[in-house]
Amino acid sequence: MQASIHLTFVDYSILCIYFLFVLGIGFALKRYMKGSGDFFLSGRSIPAWVTGLAFLSANLGAQEVIGMAASGAKYGIMTSHFYWVGAIPAMVFLAIFMMPFYYGSKARSVPEYLKMRFDEKTRAFNAVSFAVMTVFSSGISLYALARLLETLVHWNFWTCIFVSAFIVLVYIFLGGLTSAIYNEVLQFFMIVLGFSPLVFLGLKDVGGWAALKQKLIPVATEHVPAFAPDTWSRSWVHMGGAMENPMGIGWFGMVMGLGFVLSFGYWCTDFLVVQRAMAADSMSAARRTPLIAAVPKMLFPALVILPGMIAIAMHHASGGQFLPLAADGSPDYNMTIPVMLGRYFPTGLLGIGFTALMASFMSGMAGNVTAFNTVWTYDIYQSYLVKNASDQHYLWMGRIATVAGILISIVAALAARQFNNIMDMLQLVFGFVNAPLFATFLLGMFWKRATGHGAFAGLVLGTCSAAVFQGLSLARGETVSFIKGGWIAPKFLFQSSMGQNFWIAIVAWTTCFVLTIAISLMTRRLKTDEELKGLVYSLTPKQPRTNEPWYMQPVTLGVLVLAATVVLNIIFG
Amino acid sequence: MNFDLRYPVGFMFTLFGLILTATGLFGGAELTKPSLGINMNLWWGLVMTLFGLVMLVLAFRGGASKK
Numbered sequence: 001m002q003a004s005i006h007l008t009f010v011d012y013s014i015l016c017i018y019f020l021f022v023l024g025i026g027f028a029l030k031r032y033m034k035g036s037g038d039f040f041l042s043g044r045s046i047p048a049w050v051t052g053l054a055f056l057s058a059n060l061g062a063q064e065v066i067g068m069a070a071s072g073a074k075y076g077i078m079t080s081h082f083y084w085v086g087a088i089p090a091m092v093f094l095a096i097f098m099m100p101f102y103y104g105s106k107a108r109s110v111p112e113y114l115k116m117r118f119d120e121k122t123r124a125f126n127a128v129s130f131a132v133m134t135v136f137s138s139g140i141s142l143y144a145l146a147r148l149l150e151t152l153v154h155w156n157f158w159t160c161i162f163v164s165a166f167i168v169l170v171y172i173f174l175g176g177l178t179s180a181i182y183n184e185v186l187q188f189f190m191i192v193l194g195f196s197p198l199v200f201l202g203l204k205d206v207g208g209w210a211a212l213k214q215k216l217i218p219v220a221t222e223h224v225p226a227f228a229p230d231t232w233s234r235s236w237v238h239m240g241g242a243m244e245n246p247m248g249i250g251w252f253g254m255v256m257g258l259g260f261v262l263s264f265g266y267w268c269t270d271f272l273v274v275q276r277a278m279a280a281d282s283m284s285a286a287r288r289t290p291l292i293a294a295v296p297k298m299l300f301p302a303l304v305i306l307p308g309m310i311a312i313a314m315h316h317a318s319g320g321q322f323l324p325l326a327a328d329g330s331p332d333y334n335m336t337i338p339v340m341l342g343r344y345f346p347t348g349l350l351g352i353g354f355t356a357l358m359a360s361f362m363s364g365m366a367g368n369v370t371a372f373n374t375v376w377t378y379d380i381y382q383s384y385l386v387k388n389a390s391d392q393h394y395l396w397m398g399r400i401a402t403v404a405g406i407l408i409s410i411v412a413a414l415a416a417r418q419f420n421n422i423m424d425m426l427q428l429v430f431g432f433v434n435a436p437l438f439a440t441f442l443l444g445m446f447w448k449r450a451t452g453h454g455a456f457a458g459l460v461l462g463t464c465s466a467a468v469f470q471g472l473s474l475a476r477g478e479t480v481s482f483i484k485g486g487w488i489a490p491k492f493l494f495q496s497s498m499g500q501n502f503w504i505a506i507v508a509w510t511t512c513f514v515l516t517i518a519i520s521l522m523t524r525r526l527k528t529d530e531e532l533k534g535l536v537y538s539l540t541p542k543q544p545r546t547n548e549p550w551y552m553q554p555v556t557l558g559v560l561v562l563a564a565t566v567v568l569n570i571i572f573g
Numbered sequence: 574m575n576f577d578l579r580y581p582v583g584f585m586f587t588l589f590g591l592i593l594t595a596t597g598l599f600g601g602a603e604l605t606k607p608s609l610g611i612n613m614n615l616w617w618g619l620v621m622t623l624f625g626l627v628m629l630v631l632a633f634r635g636g637a638s639k640k
Contacts, residue, residue, distance in 0.1 A: 193624070345613070352621075
């Protein structure tokens with residue numbers, strides 16, 4: 001059966017109203033964009049609840065909504081590791097330990113922090129690799145959106161590309177980061193209000209949580225290879241070894257690879273999310289931003305993973321009738337959310353759900369474009385090309401960079417359509433670059449002896465070690481290729497690509513960590529203690545306890561968030 | 574300073590909520606078929622309208638208490 005959604009006049013009206021509000025917000029914010037600080041950093045004036053929800057929303061692209069539901073169907077509640085292990089701890093760490101340096105240093109971007117802490121070459125490596133990665137990610141979002149619309153509602157691919165790109169272009173061009181942030185908050189509420197009814201109806205249809213667990217038993221036992229009956233409904237008990245679960249990873253690889261390296265590497269160093277915290281109106285607000293984001297993040301598995309689990313249970317119980325099938329007869333997991341929307345939502349509510357889905361794609365694009373235009377203007381253009389122009393000149397450049405970023409995204413989306421492997425290739429390279437990053441920041445922020453030469457060498461060689469390890473490893477069932485690995489010689493075999501990627505990350509991080517320390521010890525420090533004040537833990541005065549009430553103290557909130565996450569892990573483990 | 578985000582959030586969701594509620598009231602009985610017999614448009618429409626109104630109230634009070 002094909003997945004298809006039929007939209008009526010009411011649904012289209014909802015979609016149009018949404019876009020009118022999105023553009024309207026952009027127009028309304030234009031007059032506040034007086035200087036580059038307003039355009040790129042919202043003048044550091046945004047309240048914590050807004051930056052907190054935007055922080056979460058910028059991360060929550062549609063690939064997550066669609067992808068997590070697909071993973072929920074494919075792997076069951078183990079997918080929650082991406083949230084409770086692979087996000088929350090890093091968010092808490094960022095809030096309590098790293099935001100003081102990002103915000104206190106007055107760095108205008110993550111690469112700028114690297115320049116202040118280390119040197120220009122480290123900044124350049126991070127700025128260029130990040131700029132390329134982020135603008136291509138935007139293109140991938142655009143491509144995925146157009147593909148989905150083409151499949152679901154049979155709109156013309158090119159129309160989707162150009163209309164979506166144009167809308168994002170307009171509201172960012174006009175209102176800069178503030179426009180992106182405000183629309184991200186709008187998107188957050190759309191997703192929550194748009195998908196909660198889906199969870200409610202799905203659970204009702206399957207008969208409740210206990211009935212769902214029952215129906216998931218044959219999903220596990222009839223799998224080829226078979227797994228223990230409760231594999232889809234428990235997240236920790238079958239993590240003993242890679243062969244015990246459909247994800248193909250053991251607890252160590254998962255905790256170290258996903259929970260530590262990839263998670264901290266993303267949440268603590270990716271300017272896309274950090275930029276939202278940097279826009280907050282005070283140090284306390286900046287530190288609370290990731291924590292405010294962590295609360296809904298903890299609860300999101302109910303919203304995105306649960307529908308996937310319900311879908312696979314229903315698919316199995318109906319003898320393969322619920323989800324559309326891919327070419328090889330297995331379920332097309334990526335169609336989980338669209339199928340459920342079409343199945344359970346009447347027109348009206350369908351308009352809301354469909355708009356929420358489109359909103360999350362476009363918001364992901366917008367986040368990437370704002371990160372791109374800031375890093376381009378401050379870290380590449382101002383640092384190396386035109387150094388001493390007026391602030392208005394950089395504001396103008398930011399707008400040009402927005403247009404350029406959108407154009408490059410369109411090109412990337414078209415390339416992804418031509419060469420399907422491009423998307424996989426890009427994700428792979430991004431993984432190589434991200435993995436060592438956290439080691440650099442960790443040493444930079446907590447070890448004053450780390451030098452620029454050490455940081456640069458660690459980053460470059462860490463990235464290379466990721467590529468080399470990928471060339472030496474392969475997942476079961478995959479053939480040797482540049483994308484899948486083993487192109488040097490497949491010496492390390494893994495149960496799954498996911499497991500392989502987690503271990504590539506561990507290798508890259510460790511290489512970067514060790515080499516940064518070694519080379520730092522062999523090279524001279526080029527910055528004095530005075531220059532590093534506010535950039536390194538041991539040289540920064542402790543944050544004074546503010547007079548705010550207990551529920552606004554970052555450390556208290558952080559502890560509460562972590563405790564709640566541990567409880568969730570125990571309940572569903 | 575930027576304008577209070579709670580205004581557009583409030584207006585948009587109140588509007589959506591009213592549209593859904595109207596669809597639920599006047600859309601006809603076949604609209605309840607996909608949602609397991611429950612008139613989701615009506616109920617969720619009311620929830621959304623309430624959410625939108627709460628946002629507007631918060632925005633209005635936030636503006637009024639500014640010095």
